[in-house]
Amino acid sequence: MGSALGLGSQHPADTSGQLAASPPRQASTVEQDRFETLWSNRPPHVLLIEDDEGDALLVEALVEDSGVDVRLGRARTLAHALAQLDAEAPQCVLLDLHLPDAQGLDALNKVLARSAEAAVVVLTGLSEEQAGLAAVAAGAQDYLVKGRLEADGFMRAIRYAMQRKQTELAAAALQTGRLRAEENARLERGLLPTPLLLDDTVSVCARYRPGRAQALLGGDFYDVVQTPDGATHAVVGDVSGHGPDEAALGVCLRVAWRAFVMAGARGQALLDLLEKILVAERSGPEIFATLIAVTRPPGDSGVAVQRAGHPGFLVRSSKGVRMEAVAGGPALGIVPDWDSTWPVTQIPMEPSGALMLFTDGLIEGRTGPGSERLDEQGLLDIARRHADLPAEQFVDTLIHTAQSLAADWGGLADDVAVLHLEWNTSS
Structure with missing residues (x-):
């Protein structure tokens, strides 16, 4: 993979020149309440599909720095991800478009087909914004550009993607219910x-x-x-x-x-x-x-x-x-x-x-x-x-x-x- 995820704020260096670990940032009370209300006080399950170890570690760091309780899973290949999707449906999927066994929209389409209720957020490189836009047009909720992410913005994008997906599913269910009610009314008039x-x-x-x-x-x-x-x-x-x-x-x-x-x-x-x-x-x-x-x-x-x-x-x-x-x-x-x-x-x-x-x-x-x-x-x-x-x-x-x-x-x-x-x- 070409570029690594860039953190918006770096950890401060200690006197020996090594990066010193800073404590995770705590989410504000309002932010935490909104997140917990959305998911009924249960940490949402987010599945990261990423084969690059460096990028995967940086995603983990972004989640940790956000201070939001998230259950983060990991798959290194599309085949591994599809097996995990069958075992447990996540609320959000973070999908890299360059995997060893799938590339571009092919990977996205297979994830969407396997987990229709998950919000899919695509990860792209700095020079791949068109691919991100194409992914959104194909059914992804959003795309994130590597190298332009901060912990706050990263978690906010995930949260909004899940909210939009839930709104989309609710609207679809409402439409299905309305159509079923109309069909039942027609049949009932006949019966x-x-x-x-x-x-x-x-x-x-x-x-x-x-x-x-x-x-x-x-x-x-x-x-x-x-x-x-x-x-x-x-x-x-x-x-x-x-x-x-x-x-x-x-x-x-x-x-x-x-x-x-x-x-x-x-x-x-x-x-x-x-x-x-x-x-x-x-x-x-x-x-x-x-x-x-x-x-x-x-x-x-x-x-x-x-x-x-x-x-x-x-x-x-x-x-x-x-x-x-x-x-x-x-x-x-x-x-x-x-x-x-x-x-x-x-x-x-x-x-x-x-x-x-x-x-x-x-x-x-x-x-x-x-x-x-x-x-x-x-x-x-x-x-x-x-x-x-x-x-x-x-x-x-x-x-x-x-x-x-x-x-x-x-x-x-x-x-x-x-x-x-x-x-x-x-x-």
Whole structure:
């Protein structure tokens, strides 16, 4: 290497002509507080990638003279540095551009690729400022020219480089979060649509709650439509898994269900079509979906129900609340090559009765040690205690109670979708 790092202030000579060691300069209280606040009182890890022993010693002296507590590591080759980066990510990398096994921007690019969260400061010679500028353009936070450094300026440059890198990472994380939130909002609008109602003979109360600490949108979905003949059709479904693929598949199934119902598909034919859509659109053969679909013609004394691997549903009447678990078929996509059947079952209802469909996230939260769960019976017990509440309070109370019972055991782990339908015969 051509030039050595120049210290801004030399150690005073003693009477024998040898350099006498002076005590390290103590950083000011303000300077130290700012540095420690940035790194939560932990000394930052700085990795020096430098093959020249003289320059490495002078860097050590600059760090010592600064009076700032820094954990300084050393690598003599790029290969050695990459191995250290894999073992422990530093907050800052001091990189010489002339190494035995890498030169110039090639070394920088490999360091950036291996440690994207570290602030990289390039060390250049007096005649290499253009190389330093090129390094900054390529992703380095800063460059320092050898021969022009003092302890204060050296440590200040490292600190500012780390601050800029943290700001850059925070801005990138904020942008990623914003984009994810926008994508989730688009998917959520598709999963949780506005009911398509032609009159006020039926009132709809819908709720969706994400599972505990759920960063990814799930595939729970619901929909309600009234067809021109006055019949009310509703569905609640749940795609297995969480993430954008599952949410997108839930949107696809929900939109397909609405389109097929509006086009006149009913019963076995409707679920056959939905299973074909699921198999064509799913990201892997392990993905399946459960659902429950109901249809009630105007003035009918009952409701037609189809169930595909889904929990039962609650029926509310003047006599109280009951759980209905009708015969059903397998979840969609479980055995797509078989001739699966999903029978349609007629369930009696009062003219002004109500029903509540839900996904299994509402009943599968742990409520005690081991595998104890709320289950359908537990939900029914809660519903019976609050049978006199109006629709919105009834639904919110059931969800809140289920969440409270599971709170000490990790909360509701899965998403919850609830759809409450109540008929008004006076309209």
